[in-house]
Amino acid sequence: MRGDEQAAEQGAGEVGVGGGAAGGPDRSTLRLALVVGGLVLAVLLGFGLGRINSGGAMAAGGSLDSALNGHTHAPGTGAHSHGAGQAEAAEAGGLAVSRAGxxxxxxxxxxxxxxxxxxxxxxxxxxxxxxTRFAVVHDKPMHLIVVRRDLTGYQHLHPSMAADGTWSVPLTLPQPGVWRAYADFTALADDGRQTATTLGVDLVAPGEYAPRDLPVPAASTTVDGLTVGYQGNPEPGLTVPVSFRVTAADGSSPKLEHYLGAYGHLVALREGDLGYLHVHPEPELVDGAIQFWLTTPGPGRYRLFLDFATGGAVRTAEFTVLVR
Incomplete structure (x- = not known):
């Protein structure tokens, strides 16, 4: 075997230095083979790195939209569709107690x-x-949303988990009726896989129940003396920008503070089945406003709940939006 290896080494040396052994390829042919091989290797490496980087975006807390579609939305981007992947991501959650295993x-x-x-x-x-293993998403491993089925009494809570995996949180249901609780989390499997999902369950406060009608759609609302303006036109199946601008009574813009790692959090609930959408904003304010990219799965009336913080206090602005 050593003689064969020496012969092979000598043959290779002769091809590389002497211009080709009898019957072997000439120098130009070898150059062409090397160029083609290099291009194939570059393509394969690029594909592999692209997959690694895509996975890394999610592991590092990148948005689901950027991980699925390989880009972020620049200011001024209009309504658009991302295809099947984004359509699946836009499906309303919280409709069942079991989902995704x-x-x-x-x-x-x-x-x-x-x-x-x-x-x-x-x-x-x-x-x-x-x-018992959950990823921390926006500063918390578990987000719990509670609302009455007429979409009143919204609460955004953060339970604590005991060693046995039991979550608990103080809860007050201020009015009688049937309430919906949404557990929004990302579970970590033994093999390291992350599964983000939202599960829902009904809670009951016995007593005389008088459901309230949804307020009519409006472009602004007032919370604790602050006016919150809404701008956007959601369309079924399309990803569109929606933004919220906060102004004080004197017309000035109060300083918005980070709450759970962002300038705001938006929950959208669909009237009827109470389908749940949890949307996170752009990392920075867009022209002084909190901007989200919202994909509604279908037509109907939605109630939007915007959590934002100013002056060390978290406030919630509520809007009714008609999606046609």
Missing amino acids: YTLTPRSAEFAAGQTGELRFQIQDGQRRTV
């Missing part, structure tokens, strides 16, 4: 109206094991 199991579901109780629940996987 995970199940929400509440330990209590009835509360006395107007009295503070404790909501306790677990997240279980497909083998009925209690999940």
